[in-house]
Structure formats: structure tokens, C-alpha cells
Amino acid sequence: MHLIALAALSVLACTKDDADDTGASGGLVTDQGLYALLVSYTPDPPVAGDTTLTVEIHDAATDELLTGSTLTVTPWMPDHGHGISDPPDVVEDAGVYTVTFAYSMPGTWELTFDVDGSLGVDSAVLTVEVE
Amino acid sequence: MLGLAALALWSTLLPLRAQAGACCVGSTSTVPTRLGECEKGMAGLSLGGETAVGRWDGEGALGASSLQDDAVIASVAGAFRWDRKGQVGLSLPVRLNHKGLADQDLWGGGAGDLVANVVWDPFVELPTGGPGKALPVPILTAGLRLPTGRTWEQAEGALLEDVTGLPGPGLLVGLSMERTLDKTPWSLGVDSELARDHDHLHPTVTFNGSLGRYLGTRWSVVGVGRHQRSYALDGTGGSASRTVLGAKLALGKAMKWRTWLGAEGDLPIPLLGHGNLRQVSASAGFALVR
Numbered sequence: 061m062h063l064i065a066l067a068a069l070s071v072l073a074c075t076k077d078d079a080d081d082t083g084a085s086g087g088l089v090t091d092q093g094l095y096a097l098l099v100s101y102t103p104d105p106p107v108a109g110d111t112t113l114t115v116e117i118h119d120a121a122t123d124e125l126l127t128g129s130t131l132t133v134t135p136w137m138p139d140h141g142h143g144i145s146d147p148p149d150v151v152e153d154a155g156v157y158t159v160t161f162a163y164s165m166p167g168t169w170e171l172t173f174d175v176d177g178s179l180g181v182d183s184a185v186l187t188v189e190v191e
Numbered sequence: 192m193l194g195l196a197a198l199a200l201w202s203t204l205l206p207l208r209a210q211a212g213a214c215c216v217g218s219t220s221t222v223p224t225r226l227g228e229c230e231k232g233m234a235g236l237s238l239g240g241e242t243a244v245g246r247w248d249g250e251g252a253l254g255a256s257s258l259q260d261d262a263v264i265a266s267v268a269g270a271f272r273w274d275r276k277g278q279v280g281l282s283l284p285v286r287l288n289h290k291g292l293a294d295q296d297l298w299g300g301g302a303g304d305l306v307a308n309v310v311w312d313p314f315v316e317l318p319t320g321g322p323g324k325a326l327p328v329p330i331l332t333a334g335l336r337l338p339t340g341r342t343w344e345q346a347e348g349a350l351l352e353d354v355t356g357l358p359g360p361g362l363l364v365g366l367s368m369e370r371t372l373d374k375t376p377w378s379l380g381v382d383s384e385l386a387r388d389h390d391h392l393h394p395t396v397t398f399n400g401s402l403g404r405y406l407g408t409r410w411s412v413v414g415v416g417r418h419q420r421s422y423a424l425d426g427t428g429g430s431a432s433r434t435v436l437g438a439k440l441a442l443g444k445a446m447k448w449r450t451w452l453g454a455e456g457d458l459p460i461p462l463l464g465h466g467n468l469r470q471v472s473a474s475a476g477f478a479l480v481r
Contacts (some may be wrong), residue, residue: 143344168466
């Protein structure tokens with residue numbers, strides 16, 4: 061299932077205009093293999109301050125775009141042991157989730173995506189280098 | 192950002208770091224506010240500024256920082272010697288932080304974390320001149336950092352510009368070897384802090400050294416260097432490090448007062464730091480000594 065999901069993600073990522081070799085945008089599969097997440101950043105590469113993530117949630121087995129899921133994003137800076145002061149704002153529009161928040165400083169951040177959707181509850185962690 | 196707090200914490204610890212027993216050691220130590228053997232107490236104030244000039248990424252490569260990150264830090268410190276072998280001290284920093292992006296300037300600050308520290312100086316340092324009389328002596332320190340500052344969880348600023356402290360208390364332990372009675376006093380040591388953040392433990396280890404020179408009876412200069420590394424014991428975090436060099440010029444009158452001017456900076460060399468902003472800083476201070 062993971063191989064299918066990763067293959068689907070690679071196709072998805074290549075179709076995104078803003079996903080390039082230098083940016084952080086791309087795809088990942090949740091820990092239990094339920095969901096494939098396609099994440100794009102604005103700005104990309106990420107910098108300190110306001111940022112916007114666009115997240116698509118797909119069925120990892122069929123590549124179907126899923127709607128109506130609950131997505132929670134938690135930024136965490138492991139090297140310094142802190143998060144952010146204002147929780148990210150998440151808005152869904154037809155299966156596309158727009159997430160807005162502010163990175164408080166440059167460095168290595170972890171974004172934890174918790175998905176509660178039609179396939180169950182699953183999560184994934186994405187490491188991001190903020191310039 | 193917490194790297195800034197860690198640096199500030201280190202600065203607050205400096206007046207309390209142990210050195211050996213020369214009366215004028217306060218003028219040749221890394222910060223001249225510490226007590227020499229002939230001194231009973233001190234009260235001091237320092238004022239400094241720091242700014243980020245770049246960063247080390249997680250792999251140790253140098254890069255530019257998209258965030259302007261500055262702070263003005265005032266620290267008050269006091270120390271009292273109750274015995275030849277022991278002294279106790281308190282210090283408290285107050286921070287004014289500035290975070291700047293292309294389209295916004297944010298300010299915040301307040302009191303930081305209070306640090307209490309005990310210095311144990313068990314051996315008398317002997318003057319040069321005979322067999323075994325030029326040996327360095329060991330100095331032990333122990334202390335507690337109290338989370339009196341504003342933590343990131345309490346912060347309201349969008350870029351955490353109002354953070355002034357760490358989220359939990361810290362246990363401080365240090366050991367150094369020092370030689371202060373020669374014309375070129377020096378020290379080598381290690382300081383550590385075991386910080387507790389909710390259910391997580393975060394140790395920080397700092398290797399430091401200093402090499403000074405007396406310039407007549409009142410003036411002295413000292414160079415300092417340190418490498419600091421922080422970890423997360425329980426796997427909840429990564430590791431970060433930095434390497435700093437600096438110098439301090441001091442002027443003082445024994446058992447009356449001393450004043451100093453110093454500057455230091457993170458070395459712009461790859462792999463000497465990881466996951467931290469690179470900073471430069473300068474500070475000045477004055478202390479009354481009795």
C-alpha cells in the first residue's frame with residue numbers, strides 16, 4: 061500500500077506548479093498508511109513569519125481526494141523545545157485545506173498533521189527547514 | 192529563540208561562576224563581578240545587546256536568517272561570601288526583545304529566569320615559586336534556575352517576541368580548573384544544566400575556557416571561549432549547538448568597584464554550531480565590591 065501511495069504522491073507532486081527541487085513542498089504518507097498528504101508552502105522555501113500551507117488529503121490506496129476530514133497541524137521546533145503562540149488556522153474548501161500560522165524563527169521545524177477522516181485517525185510528521 | 196534564552200542564562204551565570212582565590216580574580220575572570228577570596232560581597236548591574244547575524248542549519252551549514260532577532264538585556268546580580276570556601280549569588284536578567292521581518296517590527300520583554308547559585312572553592316591556590324605551588328585548583332558550582340520569566344506557552348506575541356524564560360526549572364552543576372595567581376590567569380571547565388519541561392528533560396552542556404592578562408594593577412583583559420550543546424534525553428527533541436569566542440576589558444579598584452566592557456560572537460564556521468541562530472553581542476557593567 062505504501063508503494064502505491066508513494067507512487068501516487070510522486071505523480072501528484074510533479075503536477076504541482078510550485079513543487080520544485082529547491083522548495084519544501086511535496087507529499088507524505090501518514091504513519092498507518094491510511095492517507096497521502098500533498099503539502100505545498102507559500103512562501104516556498106519557508107521563511108520566518110507568516111506562512112500558508114495548502115494540504116490535500118488523499119486515500120493512500122486509491123489516490124481519491126477526500127473531503128470532510130478534520131485536519132490539525134502542530135508546529136514544533138525540536139532543537140529549541142517550543143511551538144508557536146497562536147495555533148494554526150485550518151479552513152477546508154472542497155478537500156483542499158488552507159493552513160495559516162507564523163514560524164517564530166528560522167531553523168528546523170516539525171509539522172505534525174493529525175487527520176480524522178473517513179478512513180480513521182492517522183498522523184504524519186513532516187520536517188521543514190525554515191530559512 | 193530559546194537559544195537566545197540559553198545565551199542569556201549563561202550570561203546571568205557568569206557572575207556566579209567559580210574562579211580561584213586571588214583577591215583580584217574578579218578583574219580577570221570571564222566577568223569581573225565574581226568574588227575573590229578577600230571580598231565579602233558585591234552588587235552589580237550589566238547592560239548589553241545582542242543581534243542575530245545568520246544561522247547554522249540542522250546540518251551545521253551557515254546561512255542567512257530571514258528573521259531580524261535582537262535583544263537588549265539588563266542583568267542585576269549580587270553575591271555574598273560566607274566562608275573562604277563558599278559563596279552564594281543571585282542574578283536576574285530583564286530582556287527587551289525585537290523581532291523584525293520585512294513588513295513588521297515586533298517588541299516584547301520583561302523579567303527573565305532567576306538564578307541562585309552556590310560556589311564551593313575547597314582548596315587554597317598557592318602562588319608560583321615552589322614545587323607543586325603553581326597547580327590549578329578545582330571549583331564546584333551548583334545552582335537552580337527558577338522559571339520566573341515568560342515562557343513560550345504563556346507568550347502572546349506572533350513571533351514569541353515576549354518570551355523571556357524557559358518553561359521549567361533547571362538544575363545547574365559545574366566543575367572547572369583554574370589558575371589565577373599568575374600574570375596570565377586561565378580556566379577550563381564544564382557547566383551543565385538539566386532543565387525540566389513538563390515531562391521532558393533537556394540537558395545542556397557548556398565547555399568553556401578563559402585566558403587573561405593583568406595590565407598593571409587596575410586593568411586586565413581576558414579572552415573567553417565556549418562550546419554549548421543541548422539535547423533532549425527522552426527523544427522528544429533534537430540537538431542544538433554553538434561555539435562562541437569573546438573578549439573583555441576590565442578596570443577596577445580592589446574591594447571598591449570594578450567595571451568592564453566586553454564583546455563576543457558565534458564563530459562563522461560551518462559545523463561549529465547546529466540548529467541555532469548565530470549571534471554577536473556586547474555588554475558593559477559596573478559592580479560595587481566590599
